[in-house]
Amino acid sequence: MATQDAHAAHDTGSSRYFVPNPSAWPFYLTASLALVVYGVATYLEDRPYPWKVMVIVGALLAFTVIFRWFRGVALESESGSYNLQVDRTFRWGMSWFIFSEVMFFGAFFGALFYTRMLSVPWLAGDGAKLLTKLMLWPQFEAGWPSNGPAHVGGEFKGMEAWGLPALNTLLLITSSFTVTWAHHALKDNKRAKCIAFMILTVALGATFLYFQATEYAHAYTVQNLTLHSGVYGSTFFMLTGFHGLHVTLGTLMLIIITIRLALGHFKPDRHFGFEGVAWYWHFVDVVWIGLFTFVYVL
C-alpha cells in the first residue's frame, strides 16, 4: 500500500475531518452488555447459574466503559478536536436517535390505542364481533379502565389524572423552561446562573421521579393496580415505566452536564453536549404530555 505514505503526508497538517483513533471501548461495552442479558435470561428461566454475578459484574463493567468512553469524548471536545462539521454530525446523530426513541414509544402508544379502541370493544361484541361475546364472555361489558373479560389481576381502581400526575406535568413542563433558561445563561456566559438553573432542573426531575414512585406505591398498595391488572395495568405501567426510565437517564445526563459546567467545560458558542441533553430532556417532556393526555386524562 504505497499510497498510504502520501496520504499520511498531508495528514500531519490540518486535516479537514476528525477521524478518531482505534478504540476498544465499543467491544468491551458489548461484551459487558451480553453478560448482563445472559444473566437476566438465566434469572428469567430459573437456570442453575449465578445470574446475580453476571448481571452485577456486567452492569459495573458497562457503566465503567460508558463513563470512560464518554469522558474521552468530552475531553476530546474540550481539547478542541471537534470542528464545526463534527458538531453538525453530533446534532444530526442526536436528532435521529431521538426519532428512534419516539418510534419506540410509538409501539406502546399503538398498543394502548389498539386495546382501548379496538380489542376491548371487540371482546364486548362491538361491530362484527357479536359472536365473540356470546360464545366466550357474555357477561363482559366494554369500558376503560379494563382488565379484560377474565378480570386479570382482580378488581382495581384506575389512575386519576388530577392529583399527583397533574402536579408532575407541571413539574416537567417547568423543568423544560428552567433548562432553557440555563441554556440562555450559558450563551450569555453567565456560568453561575446557568449552573443554578441546571440544579433547579435536576431537582424538578428528581421530584418528578419521587412522585412517580409514590404513585406506583399507591397503585400497588391501595388501588390494587399492578402490572397484572389486565391490559390497563400493562399499558399504564409499561408506558409510564419506560418514560420514568428515560427521565432517570435524562436526570443522570443533566447531573453530568452540571458537573461539567462546574468543571469549566463548554463555551458560550460551542456546547453541543449541553444542547443534546437539553433536547433529550424536552423529548421526555413531550412524551409525558402525550402520556398525561392519553393515559391519565382521556
Place this chain on the structure above:
Amino acid sequence: MAQAQDAHDHSHDHDHDHAHGPEKGIMRWIKTTNHKDLGTLYLWFSATMFFIGGLMSLAIRAELWQPGMQYMDPELFNQFTTVHALVMIFGGVMPGFVGLANWMVPMMIGAPDLALPRVNNWGFWILPFAFTLLLSTFFLPGGAPAGGWTIYPPLVLQTGNSFPLLIFAIHLMGVSSITGAINVVVTILNMRAPGMTLLKMPLFAWSWLITAYLLIATMPVLAGAVTMLLTDKYFGTSFFNAGGGGDPVLFEHVFWFFGHPEVYILILPSFGVISTIIPTFARKPLFGYASMVYAMASIAFLSFIVWAHHMFTVGIPLAGELFFMFSTMLIAVPTGVKVFNWVATMWRGSMTFETPMLFAIAFVFLFSIGGFSGLMLALAPVDFQYHNTYFVVAHFHYVLVPGAVFGIIAAVYYWIPKWTGVMYNETLGKLHFWLSAIFINVLFFPQHFLGLAGMPRRIPDYAVQFTDFNQISTIGAFFFFASQFIFFYNILRCVLWRKGLQPAPARVWEGAHGLEWTVPSPAPYHTFEEPPTGIDAETPWVAH
C-alpha cells in the same frame, strides 16, 4: 486526549494524529474505527451467517426430500425454519448491506470515513455477541426457538429456556441496526464533499439513505413488540392475552409495522447496487436518475401503510382488507418505474456481460418474478387461498435470494477489485453465475406449484402427491449451496492467494463512474482526507 488510546504508539499532541495504517493482529479488528476494516468485518460476518443459515436450509430441504419423517423430529425442523430465517435476515442480508455501505458510501460521497467511527465499531461488534446468544439456544434444554421467525404469540410464548435469549438477541440486533443506520444517515447528510449535492449522489448512497431512515423508524417498534412479548411471558402483562383485554393480533400489527418496512430494508440497497452496475456495463448513464430516487422514496413511504397484507386471513375488518390490498398494489407503480428504468438503461447500450452485470440482469428478471407473485398475494380474496402455503415461501425467496442476495453478490464482484487491488477470475465468476441462476430456479420455482396445490409451509411432512416438486426443489437447494463455494474460492483468491493475479487499475470498469474509481486499487486505508474535486465528471447521471 488522555483516554482510550493508551495502547496507541503515536505521540499525543493536539493535532489529529490518528492512525495512518492498521494496527497488527486481532486488536486491529477489535479496535478498528476504519470504515473499510469494519466493512470487511461486516461482509465476513455476513458470509459466515449465510453459511450457517444455508446449512439449516439444507437440513430443511433434506427432511422434505420425501414424505414422512427422515432425519429429525418435527420440533428440530421448526427450530431450523425459525432460526434459518432470523440468521439469514438479521445476520446475512442486513450485515451484508451494512458492510457494503461501510465500504462504499464514504468513498462514493467523498468522505474520509463514516461520521461516527466508534459507534460504527460498536454496531458491528454487537452482532457476533447477539448471534452467539441466538445460536447458543440450540444447545439449551428444549432447543432453539421454534415458533417461526415472526414470533407470533401465543405460540412463541410456549418457547422454553431459549425465549429470553431470543428476545435479547433481537434487542441487540436492533441496537446494532439503529446505530449503523444513524451513522449512514448522518454521513450522507453531513459528510458529502463540497459540490456533491443530494441529487448528484450515486444511487447506492440514495438507496442507503432511504434504507437507514426505514431502519431508524422501525427497529425501535420491533424492540417494543418483543419487549411486550417478554413482559407477557414473565411479568404478567396482558398485551396479547384476550382474557386481560389484549389481543394476539395486536402483536401481528406491531410486528408487521416493523416487518413490512423491513422487507424493503432487505431490498433497497440491492436496488442501489443494480442501479450502479447496469449503467457501467451498458456504458450509458442511468435512465431516469431522479425518478429512481422518487421511486425509492415512494416505496419507503408506502411500506408504512401496507403492513396488514400479511394478516388478511387473521380476521381484520373488511375496510382494512380493502385499504391494505389497494395500498399494497400501489407499490407496483414505483417498482415498475425502477424495472422500466433498468431496462431502458440497457436499451441500445454498448453492453458487455461481466459477472456483476450477469447477476444484475438476473436480478432484474428474477426479482420481477418475485414482484409479480407479490402482486398476486396482495389480492386479499386470492390471498385467502395462498396464505401460509409454499407459494408464499416461493414469493419471498424470489425477492430475497435472486433479489437481495444476488444484489450483494453482484456488488462483491463489482467492487472486489477496488477492495483488494486484484481482479477476480472471470471464468469462475461466470460459472458461479450460471450455476446459481439455474439452480435458484430449480430450487424455488417448483415451490410456486406446491403452494398453489395446497402444501402448507413450516410443516416437516407432506402428502405424497407433493413429492416430485419437493425433490426437484431439494436438488436445486444442494446444487445452489454447492455453487457458492466457487464464489468463496474466487474471493479467497483475491484476498489471500493473490500471487500472479492481474492487478486492478483505479477505474476497474471502463464504463464506471463515481468517486470510488478516482482512488487507486486497492483503495488506501484512508481516502479523501482532503475533499475530492472533479465531482461533475463522475456524476454523468445528472445534466451539468
